[in-house]
Amino acid sequence: MNIILLGYGKMGKVLERVAISRGHTISHKIDLNNLHELAGIDPATVDAAIEFSSPESAVSNLTYCFEHHIPVVCGTTGWLHRKQEMERLCMQKSGAFFYASNYSLGVNIFFHLNRVLSNLMNRYTDYEVSMEEIHHTEKKDAPSGTALSLAKDIIDSMDRKQGWVNEHATEPSLLSIISLREAGVPGTHTIRYESKEDTIEIKHTAHSREGFALGAVVAAEWIQGKQGVFNMQDMMKF
Numbered sequence: 001m002n003i004i005l006l007g008y009g010k011m012g013k014v015l016e017r018v019a020i021s022r023g024h025t026i027s028h029k030i031d032l033n034n035l036h037e038l039a040g041i042d043p044a045t046v047d048a049a050i051e052f053s054s055p056e057s058a059v060s061n062l063t064y065c066f067e068h069h070i071p072v073v074c075g076t077t078g079w080l081h082r083k084q085e086m087e088r089l090c091m092q093k094s095g096a097f098f099y100a101s102n103y104s105l106g107v108n109i110f111f112h113l114n115r116v117l118s119n120l121m122n123r124y125t126d127y128e129v130s131m132e133e134i135h136h137t138e139k140k141d142a143p144s145g146t147a148l149s150l151a152k153d154i155i156d157s158m159d160r161k162q163g164w165v166n167e168h169a170t171e172p173s174l175l176s177i178i179s180l181r182e183a184g185v186p187g188t189h190t191i192r193y194e195s196k197e198d199t200i201e202i203k204h205t206a207h208s209r210e211g212f213a214l215g216a217v218v219a220a221e222w223i224q225g226k227q228g229v230f231n232m233q234d235m236m237k238f
């Protein structure tokens with residue numbers, strides 16, 4: 001495949017390495033300082049765009065892809081209040097749009113575990129549920145996109161939770177999400193159920209960015225020839 005990278009920061013560099021190792025070519029690496037190069041790209045020569053940029057850039061990059069009929073895999077977090085708008089634009093332009101808040105296989109298994117556990121814990125009302133996420137200090141958004149996906153599944157399955165706050169909750173109907181920032185941490189998410197008697201914890205620790213990049217490149221391969229809006233559950237079939 002011929003791939004363009006929209007965003008060439010920490011993830012862009014790992015994506016480049018993983019894509020090349022799987023036999024793909026990176027024809028353009030677009031960053032804030034060479035955005036003007038987008039205008040010179042012939043869309044007919046591009047099989048997919050992989051978009052890992054910033055919360056402020058995702059919408060314009062996705063719009064560019066839909067307008068130019070380039071299938072796009074997006075991993076940028078912190079812009080999801082506009083996701084439905086982008087899904088509508090994709091459908092209107094008969095495009096292909098793949099989005100995941102986390103592309104790693106391990107986190108997607110963890111998402112499944114979280115759904116099973118939160119469904120089970122719904123009936124054990126003595127347990128208080130909370131979440132903690134730790135990321136590197138350059139991260140722009142909080143809570144992480146992964147934490148928001150986990151929180152949605154908890155809130156959907158637990159009658160005693162109606163929303164979340166990015167601090168220690170004082171209101172029992174709100175889920176606490178604590179965001180910590182520590183140098184060099186690729187991404188750690190912990191969900192904790194605590195009662196007076198004991199604590200149950202599930203935790204995912206990313207050791208590097210390789211897993212995120214591999215999932216995104218595989219998604220770009222998978223989306224070829226497809227039209228519509230897709231996510232990891234579509235690709236992984238669970």
Ligand SMILES: NC(=O)C1=CN([C@@H]2O[C@H](COP(=O)(O)OP(=O)(O)OC[C@H]3O[C@@H](n4cnc5c(N)ncnc54)[C@H](OP(=O)(O)O)[C@@H]3O)[C@@H](O)[C@H]2O)C=CC1
Pocket residue numbers: 006007008009010011012030031032033035052053054055057061074075076077078100101102103104145212
């Ligand atoms: N879904 C997933 O699995 C994962 C998602 N992410 C998400 O991906 C995003 C990027 O992460 P990361 O690589 O660590 O961040 P970085 O800040 O290291 O890289 C982002 C890059 O995008 C560039 N950029 C800014 N605006 C534009 C634009 N309009 N077009 C193209 N490029 C632009 C930035 O340039 P400049 O430096 O000049 O501003 C920067 O080089 C974040 O939102 C993060 O949360 C990260 C890991 C996994």
Ligand SMILES: O=C(O)C1=N[C@H](C(=O)O)C[C@H](O)C1
Pocket residue numbers: 077101102135139140143144145146147186187188
């Ligand atoms: O910014 C990051 O680095 C990451 N962002 C994603 C998120 O917000 O969940 C995925 C991963 O945790 C790394």
